[in-house]
Amino acid sequence: MSLRYALLAILRVGPLSGYDLQKQFHQSVGHVWHAPDSQIYPELRKMESDGLIEAEEQTRGVRGTRRLYHVTDAGEQAFLDWMAAPLDYQRVRDPAHLRAAYLEAATPDSARRFLEAHIVEWEGELAQWEGELAHIEALSNPMLTRRLSVTPEAERERTIAYKRFAYEGLVERARGEIEWARRGLSLVDRLYP
Amino acid sequence: MSLRYALLAILRVGPLSGYDLQKQFHQSVGHVWHAPDSQIYPELRKMESDGLIEAEEQTRGVRGTRRLYHVTDAGEQAFLDWMAAPLDYQRVRDPAHLRAAYLEAATPDSARRFLEAHIVEWEGELAQWEGELAHIEALSNPMLTRRLSVTPEAERERTIAYKRFAYEGLVERARGEIEWARRGLSLVDRLYP
DNA sequence: GTCTTCATGTAAACGGTTACATGATTTG
DNA sequence: CAAATCATGTAACCGTTTACATGAAGAC
Numbered sequence: 001m002s003l004r005y006a007l008l009a010i011l012r013v014g015p016l017s018g019y020d021l022q023k024q025f026h027q028s029v030g031h032v033w034h035a036p037d038s039q040i041y042p043e044l045r046k047m048e049s050d051g052l053i054e055a056e057e058q059t060r061g062v063r064g065t066r067r068l069y070h071v072t073d074a075g076e077q078a079f080l081d082w083m084a085a086p087l088d089y090q091r092v093r094d095p096a097h098l099r100a101a102y103l104e105a106a107t108p109d110s111a112r113r114f115l116e117a118h119i120v121e122w123e124g125e126l127a128q129w130e131g132e133l134a135h136i137e138a139l140s141n142p143m144l145t146r147r148l149s150v151t152p153e154a155e156r157e158r159t160i161a162y163k164r165f166a167y168e169g170l171v172e173r174a175r176g177e178i179e180w181a182r183r184g185l186s187l188v189d190r191l192y193p
Numbered sequence: 194m195s196l197r198y199a200l201l202a203i204l205r206v207g208p209l210s211g212y213d214l215q216k217q218f219h220q221s222v223g224h225v226w227h228a229p230d231s232q233i234y235p236e237l238r239k240m241e242s243d244g245l246i247e248a249e250e251q252t253r254g255v256r257g258t259r260r261l262y263h264v265t266d267a268g269e270q271a272f273l274d275w276m277a278a279p280l281d282y283q284r285v286r287d288p289a290h291l292r293a294a295y296l297e298a299a300t301p302d303s304a305r306r307f308l309e310a311h312i313v314e315w316e317g318e319l320a321q322w323e324g325e326l327a328h329i330e331a332l333s334n335p336m337l338t339r340r341l342s343v344t345p346e347a348e349r350e351r352t353i354a355y356k357r358f359a360y361e362g363l364v365e366r367a368r369g370e371i372e373w374a375r376r377g378l379s380l381v382d383r384l385y386p
Numbered sequence: 387g388t389c390t391t392c393a394t395g396t397a398a399a400c401g402g403t404t405a406c407a408t409g410a411t412t413t414g
Numbered sequence: 415c416a417a418a419t420c421a422t423g424t425a426a427c428c429g430t431t432t433a434c435a436t437g438a439a440g441a442c
Contacts, residue, residue, distance in 0.1 A: 001401070002288045009295050019421050032291045034284030039402065041423050064410050066421060083299040087288050087307065089314050091227030093430090094363075095195045095280050098225045101359035102202050104351040106276040114280065121282050158297040158384050165380055166294035169373040170287075176369050180362040187358055191351050194429070212393050232430070234395055257438050259393060286402090 004047050006033040007040070008071060008079040011053060013147045015070035018044050028143040031128055032170070044069060052078050096177075100184065108192040115188070118181040126174035133167045136160065197240050199226040200233070201264060201272045204246060206340045208263035211237050221336040224321055225363070237262060245271050289370075293377065301385040308381070311374040319367035326360045329353065 006029045010021055022040050035043075044067075047053045052075035055067040071079075096118055103111050135141035139148070144163065148156050199222045203214055215233050228236075237260075240246045245268035248260040264272075289311055296304050328334035332341070337356065341349050 002286075002291055003401085006291055009291075009298075012298075017421075018423090019419095022421095029291065029294070031285065032294060033286050033288075034402095036403075038404080038406095038423070041421090045423090060420080061411055064421070080298060083292065083295070084303040086310055087292060089288075090430095092224065092318065093195075093226050095226075095282075097359045097363055098195055098199055098202075098222065099276065099280060100362065101222070101225060101356050102276070103355040103358075104348055105202075105205075105273060110277040117279055125285065155297055161380060161384060162296040163294050165296075165377055166290045169293065169370075170290055172369055172373065173366065176365055177362075180365065184358055187354060191354060196429085210393075211395090212391095215393095229431075231395075231432080231434095234393095238395095253392080254439050257393070283402095 002033055003035050003039065003043055004052065005079060005082045006030075006035070007043060007047065008052065008075055010143065011069055011071045012076065012079060013143065013150060015056075015068050017066045017068050019066065021069065024143055028132075028141065031132055032166070047075070051075070103184075108188055111188045112185060115181045115184040118184075119178050122174045122177040122181070126171060126178065129167050129170040129174060133164065133171060136163050136167060195226055196228050196232065196236055197245065198272060198275045199223075199228070200236060200240065201245065201268055203336065204262055204264045205269065205272060206336065206343060208249075208261050210251075210259045210261050212259065214262065217336055221325075221334065224325055225359070240268070244268070296377075301381055304381045305378060308374045308377040311377075312371050315367045315370040315374070319364060319371065322360050322363040322367060326357065326364060329356050329360060 007021065007025070009029055010016070010024050016024065018041055021044070022037050025035070025040065044053065044055075048055055048069070051072060053069045054072050055069050058066050058068055060066050099106075099114060103114070106114065132141065136144060139145060139160075144160070148159060151159055200214065200218070202222055203209070203217050209217065211234050214237070215230050218228070218233065237246065241248055241262070244265060246262045247265050248262050251259050251261055253259050292299075292307060296307070299307065325334065329337060332338060332353075337353070341352060344352055
């Protein structure tokens with residue numbers, strides 16, 4: 001149930017409509033915590049009814065409306081409380097390593113396809129995260145610059161440093177997965193000469 | 194929905210009761226794909242009604258019964274089909290890296306507690322997986338030896354090699370997480386002198 | 387006769403996925 | 415006037431989590 005904290009993290013920077021939030025989300029924190037629109041809009045409504053955020057209804061054109069959300073004091077506090085609370089770790093459930101452990105039941109071709117797909121999958125993630133990291137280093141991430149503009153000077157270094165730290169971790173994990181799968185491909189070659 | 198394949202992987206070795214299966218599960222494949230008993234028993238019933246496994250009801254004492262499950266041809270085929278099919282990767286949803294990216298909102302103490310807990314969490318996983326790896330190398334894992342005893346000579350090397358490969362990957366990931374969190378602790382020290 | 391192990395679940399709630407649905411407004 | 419974007423969801427389903435429930439058989 002981290003979705004609401006991911007959303008709060010974005011909204012804390014400044015008010016946004018559900019639509020804008022959703023766009024920002026997919027470009028920033030969505031790389032770490034995926035959620036489809038169909039989950040975001042209802043969650044915003046729930047957060048509103050829980051008093052964490054408030055909406056200001058605006059008219060758009062003649063008939064259209066949009067709801068501009070901002071974080072309440074209770075929402076800010078909820079975010080800080082979450083930050084101070086221990087994280088609950090989910091139990092491991094890893095389909096790739098499950099399959100890898102029983103790969104002798106696959107044909108060599110299937111084994112190779114599986115490992116190649118694993119590489120493709122993690123190369124995709126890697127590219128995204130490296131892109132984010134480059135944006136962070138260059139201060140060209142729009143969310144981050146918006147964030148820094150409302151952040152006191154002394155906090156800016158930390159804000160950047162922690163973002164860099166988080167994405168570096170993801171990049172390393174992706175690299176690890178890719179290396180592992182490459183080793184798997186060599187192993188398949190060795191096992192079926 | 195890999196649970197049924199994790200269960201099939203165990204049952205393929207030989208018939209087991211739900212209870213024995215559940216015990217084996219927690220000691221082997223459960224390190225990679227966690228599931229509580231309350232999910233295992235109903236899943237076995239569903240697999241039975243889907244024709245993947247069949248149960249032989251046995252009496253135990255005067256009144257007790259147990260159901261001894263074995264894999265059907267359809268179940269064997271389903272397992273092999275799954276092995277040949279592409280894996281569906283879930284979207285990233287990583288609470289630890291989510292929090293790490295916004296750690297400037299936490300106090301230094303909270304940040305440290307979070308990172309220390311991350312280390313503890315992954316050291317636990319690491320110990321389990323390294324233990325498994327040692328059992329694999331020493332051929333002292335009970336599931337694995339049962340498995341090897343029904344495996345033709347030529348397949349044994351592969352069976353062992355793939356298990357080692359899978360658990361090595363998990364061990365490396367755990368080490369990566371621990372190193373990352375340690376670097377995070379140094380970062381906190383640097384940011385709050 | 388108590389404790390451990392064997393043996394097997396049910397029920398409610400929750401979070402996430404997938405598919406679908408609708409219509410207004412702005413831009414070219 | 416068509417296409418892109420803005421804007422916001424609903425509904426059904428599925429897998430997982432958590433809490434609870436029960437009772438027999440074997441060991442000490």
